[in-house]
Amino acid sequence: MDFTVRGIIVPIITPFDENDRLDVSAINLLVEFLISRGVHGLFPGGTTGEGPLLSLVERCQLAESVVDAVGTRIPVIVHTGAMTTKDTLTLTQHAKKIGAQAAAIIPPYFYHYSDRALFKHFDFVASCVPDFPLYLYNNPSVSGNNLSIELINELRNKCPNIIGMKDSSGNLDTLLSISMDQSSFNTISGSDENILSSIALGLDACVSGNANVIPELIVALYNAADGGDLELARELQQQLNEVRWLLGDGKDLSIFKGILKYRGLSVGSVRRPLLQTPENVIEKHWQDLRRLLIDKSQIEL
Numbered sequence: 001m002d003f004t005v006r007g008i009i010v011p012i013i014t015p016f017d018e019n020d021r022l023d024v025s026a027i028n029l030l031v032e033f034l035i036s037r038g039v040h041g042l043f044p045g046g047t048t049g050e051g052p053l054l055s056l057v058e059r060c061q062l063a064e065s066v067v068d069a070v071g072t073r074i075p076v077i078v079h080t081g082a083m084t085t086k087d088t089l090t091l092t093q094h095a096k097k098i099g100a101q102a103a104a105i106i107p108p109y110f111y112h113y114s115d116r117a118l119f120k121h122f123d124f125v126a127s128c129v130p131d132f133p134l135y136l137y138n139n140p141s142v143s144g145n146n147l148s149i150e151l152i153n154e155l156r157n158k159c160p161n162i163i164g165m166k167d168s169s170g171n172l173d174t175l176l177s178i179s180m181d182q183s184s185f186n187t188i189s190g191s192d193e194n195i196l197s198s199i200a201l202g203l204d205a206c207v208s209g210n211a212n213v214i215p216e217l218i219v220a221l222y223n224a225a226d227g228g229d230l231e232l233a234r235e236l237q238q239q240l241n242e243v244r245w246l247l248g249d250g251k252d253l254s255i256f257k258g259i260l261k262y263r264g265l266s267v268g269s270v271r272r273p274l275l276q277t278p279e280n281v282i283e284k285h286w287q288d289l290r291r292l293l294i295d296k297s298q299i300e301l
Contacts, residue, residue, distance in 0.1 A: 001163050003102060003133040004186045005075050006204050007040025008222045010211045011048040013256055014062055015267035022058055024065045026267050030212075031069035033265055037215035040205070040222075042066055043104065045079040045091075047142055047168075048209040048250055052109075053271045056082075059091055064098045081106030081137060085121050092125055092132070102133035104166055107145035115151045119158075126159035134161050139168040139190065149177050156185065166190050166207055175203055192218070192244055196237040199225035209250035210243060213259045217243065217293065239292070246288055258282030259289065 012034070015026035034042065044066040045051035045059050054062065063078045070076050080091035080103040088105060095103045105125065107118055126134055136155065140146040147165070152174070155162050164186025167175050172194055175187045179202065188205040189198035195206045199222060211218040221240060224233035247255050254270045254277045261267070262283075269276045 001131075001133050001161055003075075003163060004184070004204065005041050005077070005102075005164075005188070007206075007226075008038075008211055008215070008219050009041040009043050009075075009077065009188065009205055009207045010034050010039050010215065011043040011046040011079075011207050011209050012066060013212050013253065013260075013267060014044070014049045014051075014054065015257075016271060017268055020268075020271060022061055022065070023268060024061075026265065027062070027065045028069045030260075030265055030267060031066060033263075034211070034215055035070070035073055038219040039074065039211060039215050040219075041075040041077060042070060043077050043079060043166075043207055046104075046137075046207075047139065048212065048253065048256070049079070050253065050271055050274070051079055053274070056087060056090065060094045063091075063095055063100060067098050067100050075101040077102045077104050077135060079104050079106065079137065081108070081143075083108050083110060085124055088121070089125050089128055092129055092134070096129055096132040102135060102163070103129075104135040104137040106137040106139055107143045107147065109143040109145070111144075113145050115148060118145060118147070118151060119154060122155050122162070123158055126155075126161055130161055132161060133163045134159070135186070135188070136162060136165040137168070138165060138174065141169070147174070149174055152178055156183075164188060164204075168207070170194070172197060172201065172203070176201060179203065192240060192249065195221055195240065196225050196230075196233050199233075200230070209256070210240065210247065212256050213247065213263070214243060214289075214293065242292055243289065246292065247285060252277055255282060255285055259286055262286045 015023040078095035168190030221236035
């Protein structure tokens, strides 16, 4: 199946209005902000996008809003994983219908499933959309289910439309193992700490939550690593590591959303039961971030 992504993919946050509804106008502005800073793709409905806190209707609305805002400029990979096979299929079919380039599917969460159960889950969904590119999405810290190399290879052999994998485990071993054979498989790292390592080791793309806030730094890091300027790439990765420590690396999504307000984008607060960080704390993070990036990266925020 002729589809692949390279570069920095942003797991776009989900803007809410003052009534806790999806804010489509803010989605449009955020999409423009990210594309203008050079990101290579968008990933709506994932962990950073508070996807599990959205209803099925809202997840469909979010996906459609992002696809409409992007048009044909960069790929949109919609996260369609859900707790049930039925809901996963519904979201995946919807992503195909609205013109997304692909879908990514995390294993069903809450319960622990055997490899056989997970195989049947992914195989069923893939067989129902045989001409639509799909990515496996491994994030065992939130799903409670790890995708083993044996399971991944079995699915690759059975389902030709499973074309790649996003791995947010923080461990590159699985992606490296499945990228070592001669067949094409689109490998995407989901950990900001590993962007330089991922590109240097030959992986294709990186999903970066921090790129919602500072896409300039992370796109520059990718371009340096991909272009072979390892000295600059090491410097930018270190700066990103400092930003990750400063902003909490996405563990508190309200900080991401609060910082975006200072960048001119009002995206609302997080959805309960997530907690909103006090404004004075976010302002301090913002001032610290500005000093860090202006001093070290000459990025004007």
